Each structure stands twice: as C-alpha cells, then as structure tokens.
Amino acid sequence: EGQLVESGGRLVQPGGSLRLSCEASGFSFSNYWMNWVRQAPGGGLEWVSRIGSDGSSAVYADSVKGRFTTSRDNTKNTLYLQMDSLRGDDSGVYYCTRGLYFASGSYSYWGQGTLVTVSS
Amino acid sequence: EVVLTQSPGTLSLSPGERATLSCRASQNVINNYLAWYQQRPGQAPRLLIYSTSSRAAGIPDRFSGRGSGTDFTLTISRLEPEDFAVYYCQQYGASPFTFGPGSKVNIK
Numbered sequence: 001e002g003q004l005v006e007s008g009g010r011l012v013q014p015g016g017s018l019r020l021s022c023e024a025s026g027f028s029f030s031n032y033w034m035n036w037v038r039q040a041p042g043g044g045l046e047w048v049s050r051i052g053s054d055g056s057s058a059v060y061a062d063s064v065k066g067r068f069t070t071s072r073d074n075t076k077n078t079l080y081l082q083m084d085s086l087r088g089d090d091s092g093v094y095y096c097t098r099g100l101y102f103a104s105g106s107y108s109y110w111g112q113g114t115l116v117t118v119s120s
Numbered sequence: 121e122v123v124l125t126q127s128p129g130t131l132s133l134s135p136g137e138r139a140t141l142s143c144r145a146s147q148n149v150i151n152n153y154l155a156w157y158q159q160r161p162g163q164a165p166r167l168l169i170y171s172t173s174s175r176a177a178g179i180p181d182r183f184s185g186r187g188s189g190t191d192f193t194l195t196i197s198r199l200e201p202e203d204f205a206v207y208y209c210q211q212y213g214a215s216p217f218t219f220g221p222g223s224k225v226n227i228k
Contacts, residue, residue, distance in 0.1 A: 044219060044220070044221045045157075045165065045219040045222075046219065047219065050217075059215060059216075061216055062216075095164055095165075100167070100170055100176070104170075104212070105153060105155075105210075105212025105213075105217045106153070106155040106167060106170035106171070106212055107155075107165075107167060108167045108176060108177075110164035110165055110166070111164065112164060113164055
C-alpha cells in the first residue's frame with residue numbers, strides 16, 4: 001500500500017526560505033502526478049501545486065506563484081516544494097498527495113503533513 | 121476559478137441519525153469531477169467519494185454522493201461515532217482544483 005512521508009517543516013522568519021520533501025513508497029512514483037495541499041491553522045484545505053509525472057510541467061495556485069517551486073526526483077521517489085519569500089499566511093500544515101489514478105485530481109493518498117510556521 | 125460553498129457550516133446530530141451535506145459550485149463542475157473528504161481532528165483528510173458518486177476503496181456504504189452541474193450532496197445514512205468530523209468537497213474538473221470551506225458534523 002502506498003505511503004507518503006513529508007519532512008522539512010519548521011519555524012522560519014518572514015521573507016525566509018524552506019524546502020519541504022515528500023518521500024513516496026509502495027507504488028510506482030514515476031507514473032503519478034503529485035500535489036501539495038496546505039491547511040492554515042484551524043482553516044480549510046487549499047491546493048498549492050501539481051507536477052506532472054516526469055516533472056516537466058508544474059502549476060501553482062495564484063497565492064504562491066512566483067514564490068514556490070515544485071520539483072521531483074523519480075530516482076529517489078521524492079517530491080519537493082521550494083518555498084521562498086515566505087509570508088505569515090503561508091503558515092500551516094503542508095500535505096503531499098497522490099491522485100486516485102495517474103493524473104487524477106481526487107487525492108486518495110495523503111501524507112501525515114509537515115508544519116510550517118512563518119513568524120518573527 | 122470555481123468557488124465551492126458548503127452548507128450547513130455545522131450540523132449537530134446524534135449517532136444513528138442521517139446527515140445530509142450540501143456543496144454548491146459557482147459554475148458547472150466539468151465532468152462532475154467532485155470529491156468528498158473526511159478529516160478527523162489531528163489527521164490528514166481521507167477520500168470518501170470521487171466523481172460525484174463513486175466510493176473510494178474501503179469506504180462504508182453508509183456514505184453516498186449524488187448531484188450534477190453545480191449542486192452536490194453527501195449523505196451519511198446512519199451516523200457512527202467515528203463519523204463526527206469535518207467534511208470537504210473538492211472540484212477537480214478545472215484548474216485550479218478548489219475545495220469548499222468544510223462542514224462540521226458535531227455530536228448532539
């Protein structure tokens with residue numbers, strides 16, 4: 001059964017940078033589009049980014065466009081989220097997700113999440 | 121961007137009762153690509169329903185989804201204690217894929 005494990009979340013100052021990682025196991029990582037979804041403290045879910053199976057295409061929510069970069073290393077079964085110019089409203093739990101099937105937008109696999117706190 | 125509105129915001133019911141949650145889209149959801157997720161406190165969301173009415177693997181048949189176009193419903197036929205949680209709808213027919221604000225089902 002598939003598993004996703006995020007890491008890299010921590011306290012960072014406004015304007016700072018952070019890189020999150022998501023290690024996948026139990027499925028053919030290189031066949032699937034992958035996504036980042038975040039949840040502000042006490043808030044709802046917000047889709048952040050999606051990347052194609054070969055890493056050739058990535059799309060972003062307007063709220064992070066130009067500041068966040070998603071990439072993947074299919075040799076390491078790992079998804080990344082490079083977060084620059086961080087702001088307070090970027091704080092929250094960041095989840096790595098996989099679709100039900102290769103390019104599906106319904107997310108059947110979620111990691112446990114990693115907490116990012118942007119504060120001085 | 122497709123904006124999703126969920127109602128009610130909070131629903132207080134007793135175990136064994138029926139829960140009906142609504143999700144309304146600002147425009148037609150392409151291919152009725154509408155999903156429902158359950159989130160319990162301290163846990164990641166869990167996919168319940170995809171493509172409006174298909175149950176995900178391992179989801180009990182007390183959960184059912186229906187709808188089309190802009191109006192969608194999640195029904196829990198008889199609430200079990202573990203069903204008291206927050207429920208989110210999501211459309212994935214058009215990018216950006218968007219979530220509703222959630223509906224919380226409380227124990228009465």
